[in-house]
Amino acid sequence: MTPYSLAFYLHVVTSGSVLGARPADTPQRVAELLGTDFAENSFDDQSMWRDYGLVEFFWDRQSAGQPWSGHHFTVQVHRLAHGASSVPGALLRSRYGRFDRRLRFAKLRRLSERRGTELVEVPHVQAPCYRTFWQPESLTSVTVIGAHEEYVTPGNLRVGDVYSIGAPTRPEKVECGATRVR
Structure with missing residues (x-):
């Protein structure tokens, strides 16, 4: 994994944002x-989402005439395991370079803790297949493959790979105990 994509x-995880875009930001702000x-x-x-x-x-939002209210974001790390070269998007690639197909949770956790950012394990509704780790200050959760079970766990990921990162x-x-894969 390139050090730059790991920095992303x-x-x-530490900021609860993606390139400065926060979960509550408007669609216009996220596009900026x-x-x-x-x-x-x-x-x-x-409801609306942008991929x-x-x-x-x-x-x-409550109705079509109302403004959009930010709900959450998800970094769909598992998509990289399928090898789609365009998955990270041009802006992320220009800032962070190449993204590897897998993100090992042990590495992310170790580097996070070196920076003083603790990730606490919390219950997951699909345990043991998935495990969730929470960062209380940034309100970010990291979902990790915990075990393989037919029809539940994506086949291209290994136990210990990050599935997704989301906030808040x-x-x-x-x-x-309601954390789950988004």
């Missing part, structure tokens, strides 16, 4: 920071 993941190279999806005029390849941002994961969600 570390920044997401991440660019306009995205696929946009919507459902019932009340930037490796990163997805999500919004919702609020304390009340952690307390009720």
